[in-house]
Amino acid sequence: MVFGILSNNEAKKERKGWMKQATEGPCNVPKPGVLDFINKAKWDAWNALGSLPKETARHNYVDLVSSLSASSESSIQVTPAADRKQPGSDALVVTSQDGITTITLNRPDKKNALTTQMYHDIMLALEAASKDDSAITVLTGNGDYYCSGNDLTNFTDIPPGGVEEKARSGAVLLRDFVDRFIDFPKPLVAVVNGPAVGISVTILGLFDIVYATDRATFHTPFSHLGQSPEGCSSYTFPKIMGPSKATEMLVFGKKLTAREACTQGLVTEVFPDSTFQKEVWVRLKAYSKLPPNAMRISKQVIRNTEKEKLHAINAEESNILRERWLSDECMNAVVSFLSKKAKL
Numbered sequence: 276m277v278f279g280i281l282s283n284n285e286a287k288k289e290r291k292g293w294m295k296q297a298t299e300g301p302c303n304v305p306k307p308g309v310l311d312f313i314n315k316a317k318w319d320a321w322n323a324l325g326s327l328p329k330e331t332a333r334h335n336y337v338d339l340v341s342s343l344s345a346s347s348e349s350s351i352q353v354t355p356a357a358d359r360k361q362p363g364s365d366a367l368v369v370t371s372q373d374g375i376t377t378i379t380l381n382r383p384d385k386k387n388a389l390t391t392q393m394y395h396d397i398m399l400a401l402e403a404a405s406k407d408d409s410a411i412t413v414l415t416g417n418g419d420y421y422c423s424g425n426d427l428t429n430f431t432d433i434p435p436g437g438v439e440e441k442a443r444s445g446a447v448l449l450r451d452f453v454d455r456f457i458d459f460p461k462p463l464v465a466v467v468n469g470p471a472v473g474i475s476v477t478i479l480g481l482f483d484i485v486y487a488t489d490r491a492t493f494h495t496p497f498s499h500l501g502q503s504p505e506g507c508s509s510y511t512f513p514k515i516m517g518p519s520k521a522t523e524m525l526v527f528g529k530k531l532t533a534r535e536a537c538t539q540g541l542v543t544e545v546f547p548d549s550t551f552q553k554e555v556w557v558r559l560k561a562y563s564k565l566p567p568n569a570m571r572i573s574k575q576v577i578r579n580t581e582k583e584k585l586h587a588i589n590a591e592e593s594n595i596l597r598e599r600w601l602s603d604e605c606m607n608a609v610v611s612f613l614s615k616k617a618k619l
């Protein structure tokens with residue numbers, strides 16, 4: 276690692292310097308006055324990097340962010356990739372009962388944020404569910420959240436190929452992950468047991484039914500994070516709720532209540548939290564007794580005409596996000612979250 280352990284303030288100034296060098300090249304603005312302490316400190320950090328190439332600065336900036344995560348002096352705790360939960364661990368629980376295969380996100384202490392490993396495990400679980408003898412597949416969460424979206428510490432796990440390689444492999448993973456939802460052959464139901472954020476919201480447009488507790492909220496803060504929509508939401512959301520409501524969510528990050536999401540057509544039905552689990556599972560058990568082949572074929576009739584288009588949109592969104600992940604705006608948002616300065 277390029278950097279040692281820095282105090283929070285030192286790290287912040289140093290980070291600013293690397294970030295400016297990475298995005299704008301060598302320092303090209305006049306030195307602020309001596310009384311302008313903050314800007315002068317930032318200018319000093321930038322100027323100290325001399326004519327270092329942008330690319331080197333970008334690599335070092337990412338290393339610094341990673342070192343922030345690993346630093347024992349910082350308040351940030353990041354589990355190293357090697358220590359993250361492995362397939363078959365309890366971060367994802369898959370059960371099959373009464374003709375229903377249920378995939379449960381099970382990191383309640385992290386609001387069910389999705390680690391890289393979990394994306395892979397969900398894909399495996401969907402693959403298995405598509406072939407098992409269940410009639411319906413359900414995705415839900417354990418604890419007070421449905422899912423807080425992509426685990427932002429995924430960004431700190433930089434491979435030897437650097438940040439570009441990380442963005443490239445992330446885009447491939449994203450595209451594969453969303454493709455599985457586009458192609459899933461059986462009725463797919465989201466049982467949204469609490470707030471949903473980011474990618475856990477966008478992929479709802481690819482589900483067949485979305486049941487939500489009245490405690491759930493639906494939040495896609497992509498602009499706040501310097502990112503852009505995925506999960507085919509750039510197509511499904513305008514189609515479901517109209518372009519203007521979709522823009523409020525996907526561009527301006529408006530958080531919807533469960534009832535608003537239901538009115539907009541993203542959610543099928545909202546239940547009182549006190550009876551949510553009971554009512555939903557009674558309903559799903561009844562549906563799961565319907566003839567499975569008829570349900571599968573009816574789903575195909577409804578969905579198949581759009582598949583090709585959805586795959587093309589997924590590819591395009593993933594490419595755009597690959598660029599976004601390298602942007603100053605995105606890196607700053609991730610650093611802010613990891614430094615505990617920002618929450619949604």
Ligand SMILES: CCCCCC/C=C/C(=O)SCCNC(=O)CCNC(=O)[C@H](O)C(C)(C)COP(=O)(O)OP(=O)(O)OC[C@H]1O[C@@H](n2cnc3c(N)ncnc32)[C@H](O)[C@@H]1OP(=O)(O)O
Pocket residue numbers: 352384385386388389394423424425426427428445446448449472473474475500502505612617618619
């Ligand atoms: C293959 C790659 C595909 C990527 C596709 C692109 C995907 C995009 C997205 O999904 S964008 C959305 C990303 N998510 C966020 O920005 C949410 C960040 N989290 C928060 O803002 C808040 O944690 C909260 C509003 C969800 C909940 O707040 P609160 O109720 O106050 O709880 P805590 O913040 O104390 O959370 C408890 C614990 O969980 C950790 N955590 C929660 N969400 C995430 C997350 N998305 N990534 C990493 N960690 C998360 C949080 O840091 C706390 O950890 P701690 O107890 O402090 O160790």
